């Protein structure tokens with residue numbers, strides 16, 4: 001008897017302390033045992049998990065897959081191998097695992113419990129995904145570069161011909177040609193996006209006054225918004241400059257604003273804002289927030305992938321280009337979104353050298369600009385740009 005207890009203790013310890021993610025479920029799918037490594041990886045204590053359904057620790061999609069496909073099969077055959085599941089840690093992190101399990105049955109062949117071993121492949125998957133993306137970027141880049149080059153040549157000719165034909169033409173014809181030229185301008189923008197994706201844009205970084213660039217982009221976008229859309233600007237970075245190609249910054253802003261426009265689809269609010277974040281090294285943050293449709297987890301994860309689009313006529317180039325632009329200026333692109341709750345996209349950049357060491361007085365100004373009420377924000381642009389003035393004096 002005593003020996004039996006010792007042996008059971010021994011095997012329990014062995015199970016719990018083996019440095020692998022192990023779990024066991026009963027016939028009802030409830031967890032009856034988990035290893036310490038399982039608990040550590042997912043951030044739970046034993047009391048929090050024993051007795052709960054194993055599917056409680058999967059994403060909704062994986063749980064459905066388990067219930068509808070894997071578990072029914074498994075209870076029949078008693079085996080499953082390398083099933084790819086996504087688990088959710090207590091802190092919300094996703095953990096990719098491959099699960100293999102075997103069933104333990106009683107003498108009547110009745111299912112008693114399972115023994116499952118889980119391999120954590122989160123890091124491996126992440127690397128594979130990155131590699132995949134890098135390869136795709138390279139291929140797309142080559143293709144895009146070639147297309148952009150030819151496209152530019154064609155557009156160049158059309159622009160020249162339209163301009164020539166305008167001379168001495170009737171008003172009606174001139175109006176038609178003006179629409180044709182608008183189309184050429186859109187085409188040129190597309191060609192620029194392609195060149196940026198291809199890494200072949202000849203970007204010339206310079207010190208760009210952020211709020212100036214914001215206002216320029218806003219001017220371009222406002223006419224494209226329908227009447228039901230409220231467009232607000234909160235300028236909180238008066239006189240702050242970042243080092244970036246001006247055209248590219250405007251392109252990035254346009255991409256974000258156009259996505260916001262598409263997301264609100266006629267009614268809603270778009271807020272374009274800038275502020276200096278001063279926890280740690282100061283960063284300039286430009287935000288585009290919208291109250292539109294938002295993105296689900298999958299779209300959010302893939303949004304900056306080249307050619308990823310959920311729109312019938314989308315190109316999937318906007319965010320990929322934007323990311324390239326931001327990263328080329330040592331910035332970071334950050335997306336936050338939920339279905340039905342709108343989206344916030346932020347670009348955060350290091351300040352340009354000259355503005356990197358703002359005086360105490362200018363920081364004071366910045367703080368006022370950030371915390372001031374929304375209506376006051378546009379006034380910030382009228383104030384003397386103290387940071388830059390100080391530097392230039």
Ligand SMILES: Nc1ncnc2c1ncn2[C@@H]1O[C@H](COP(=O)(O)OP(=O)(O)O)[C@@H](O)[C@H]1O
Nearest residue numbers: 259263294303309310314315316317318319343
């Ligand atoms: N503000 C936003 N709100 C909701 N979804 C967005 C937003 N911005 C981007 N997305 C999603 O990301 C995808 C990729 O965007 P983008 O690269 O600009 O390409 P496109 O606009 O041509 O689809 C969009 O199709 C959409 O699904």
Ligand SMILES: [Mg+2]
Nearest residue numbers: 255259318319
């Ligand atoms: Mg877009």
